[in-house]
Amino acid sequence: MDNAAVLALFDRQIRREHRGEGPDDVVETVDGVVRQAGSAEGWSGVLWSDLDEDTADAAIDRQVRHFAGLGREFEWKLYSHDRPADLGERLLKAGLVPEDPEALMVAEIASLPTEPVLPEGVRIERVTDAAGVQLIIEAHNAAFGRPSRLAEHFLHQIEHDPDSLIALVVLAGDRPVCAARLEFHQGTDFASLWGGGTVPEWRDKGIYKATVAWRTRLAAELGYRFLQVDASADSRPILGRLGFERLSTTTPYNYEP
Secondary structure, eight states, X not given: OOHHHHHHHHIIIIIITOOOSSTTOEEEEETTEEEEEOOTTXXXXXXXXXXXXXXXXHHHHHHHHHHHHHTOOEXXXXXTTOSSTTHHHHHHHTTOEEOOOEEEEEEEGGGSOOSOOOXXXXXXXXXXXXXXXXXXXXXXXXXXXXXXSOHHHHHHHHHHOGGGOEXXXXXXXXXXXXXXXXXXXXXXXXXXXXXXXXXXXXXXXXHHHHHHHHHHHHHHHTTOOEEEEEEOTTTHHHHHHHTOEEEEEEEEEEEOO
16 A cells, blocks of 8 residues: 555545535635534534644634634644644644544555454444444443543434444443444545444453454445544554554644633
């Protein structure tokens, strides 16, 4: 895989030409940034910017005022290859708060395994209703040790656009031990993996790897070329062994009005 070429393709298709994730999303290119204002249950933030030392501070200030005017918290999704080089420091000075950085990792789908291998007594089920959403939230809370804020968003999808939620839960008996999602970026070469947190006592048993295979098979069936992940420190080694390449680092900077 030509990493530089794939990163450029990702920047263009997923960031600069972003189309929104839901029917109520408003995507605009203004003042050198691409931003999305999502629905009340959706995501709002800045996906891409074309700034320099002279334009960055004013552009950041305008985005803060824009989302504050909407009464929305928002995320500025910063990548390590974005410019200017001190953009993160400028966001911090403007009152945005960084979360832990994650690795932008990408793999060609044709090179990945597509058959999930699970421990005995463990199964994968696709989430299609409110009961399944509750299982996702239980698995997330146990895996990450903090309450998930996604329940309302998932329930909205189940009610209004059920086909848009591509999510799975891994069950050991009746207990949810892992949950994961897959997002398709229509009109692009990319599908994205999200979630995948496994409860502590079920880690190191191949469960996360199995969720990657399950989602890879579905993406392959629909003709996507690449899988993209914002990978935590826990998942990076697993993804690396599967063949994912680290292309950049992404850090979410959050602002609450």
